[in-house]
Amino acid sequence: MKCLLFLAALSPLAAHTISMSTGELRLDGTHATYELKMPSYELVDIRNPEQVLFDNIKFGEGTLTGKLCNNNGAYLTCKATYEFPRVMDSVEIECRFARVTVQNHIHLLHAYLGDKSDQAIFDFTVEKADLRFRPPTAFETAVRESFEGILRAATSVPGLLFLMALALAARSWGEMGLLALSFICGEVAACIAMPLSKFDPSLRFIEAALALTVAYLAVEILFLPAAGSRWAVAGVLGVFHGLYFAIFLRDSEYHARYVLGGVIAVELVALAVLWWVMRKIRPVHRYLAMVLFAVGMGWFALRMVR
Numbered sequence: 001m002k003c004l005l006f007l008a009a010l011s012p013l014a015a016h017t018i019s020m021s022t023g024e025l026r027l028d029g030t031h032a033t034y035e036l037k038m039p040s041y042e043l044v045d046i047r048n049p050e051q052v053l054f055d056n057i058k059f060g061e062g063t064l065t066g067k068l069c070n071n072n073g074a075y076l077t078c079k080a081t082y083e084f085p086r087v088m089d090s091v092e093i094e095c096r097f098a099r100v101t102v103q104n105h106i107h108l109l110h111a112y113l114g115d116k117s118d119q120a121i122f123d124f125t126v127e128k129a130d131l132r133f134r135p136p137t138a139f140e141t142a143v144r145e146s147f148e149g150i151l152r153a154a155t156s157v158p159g160l161l162f163l164m165a166l167a168l169a170a171r172s173w174g175e176m177g178l179l180a181l182s183f184i185c186g187e188v189a190a191c192i193a194m195p196l197s198k199f200d201p202s203l204r205f206i207e208a209a210l211a212l213t214v215a216y217l218a219v220e221i222l223f224l225p226a227a228g229s230r231w232a233v234a235g236v237l238g239v240f241h242g243l244y245f246a247i248f249l250r251d252s253e254y255h256a257r258y259v260l261g262g263v264i265a266v267e268l269v270a271l272a273v274l275w276w277v278m279r280k281i282r283p284v285h286r287y288l289a290m291v292l293f294a295v296g297m298g299w300f301a302l303r304m305v306r
Contacts, residue, residue: 018158018207018244019105021097022251025059027113032062032082032091037075041204042101049076056096061085074202089113090132095122104155108251121148121252123155145254149262152248153270158210159241163267165217165292167274168285169230176275182231184264186238187245191256194246206243208303213237215296221289 021038036053043049050069062082069078091111098105107122113133120129136144153159166183170176201209217237220227245263249256278285 018156018203018210019102020203020247020251021105021107023057023107023109025091025093025109025111027088027091027111029087030084032059032084032088034059034078034080034082036078036080038097038101039203040071040074040076042105043071043076046100050078052100053078053097054080056100058094060088060092062091090130092128092130093120093122094128095120096127097122098124098127104157106152106248108248110253119252123151125151141255142258145258146262148252148254149245149259150266151262152245152259153263153266156244158207158214159244159267160270161214161292161295162210162217162237162241163270164274165214165221165289166234167271167278168288168292169217169221169234170275170278173275175230176271178231179234180268180271182235183238183241184267186235187242187263188260190239190242191246191249191260194243195250201243201247203244203247204303206240206247208300209240210244211296211299211303213240213296215293215300218289218293218296222286222293 019039019042021036021042023037024035026033034057038053046052050067054064054067059082062084065081065083067078067080069076071077093109093111095107095109097107103124105123108119109122110119111117111131111133116133118131118133120126120131122129166179167176170179217233220230220233245260248254249259252259281288
């Protein structure tokens, strides 16, 4: 069992666990322009990334007529033009970036048709979307954006690893509740504060920081088992986790109340389940903390060089 836990915990080291790109499509009659922005580190293992990426995104019957790309070392940016056989008032988009980068890749696409706009989010669960440029109802908005929050939290490897460490760090049910509250407050604070500041961290920085949050909490468990004010530590570390959701909210232009509502729902359910599991496997707590520390530090070192 210990070997299985170790191998499972090492899985984040195999690929980037935070992976996101953005795109902007503008339709004008039979003509369209598409602009893509993707972190360069996502593409280090892809030969001829410009060709591969544009082979894996399609805009209905549109024909690619030209593209110009530039890689400045931090981001690959591309601007492409498309021609359609007729004037378009809607467009079906197929995006398979998660197949050619990493499985958890998210592509946030905004589309514009005159003064109308629409958007879609593509990942390994959603590869096709039909944009019709009509404003969604309030109910549709709440459901769609809450679901995105649920999906982002449920598929976040660093977030789930930290929740495991948080459940491991709690010494009682009451402390578990306090740690959860403090952690969630930290996330919400980050989502409020980042748009008000000029702080614009890269996804690579956030991923490295999240790795350190896992390692730090593991150190607390191993070497400071009786430490007080652990709730304050959870709150501070929650700020770093909130940065990821703050960037997602900024780039998707979704409503924070819906997205964070979905995120918090997943986190509370996950913490309740993990707390119950940790109580059942108390004899291996120190081994789990050692594994989490090793994963956190190894993951951090890997992101610093790649």
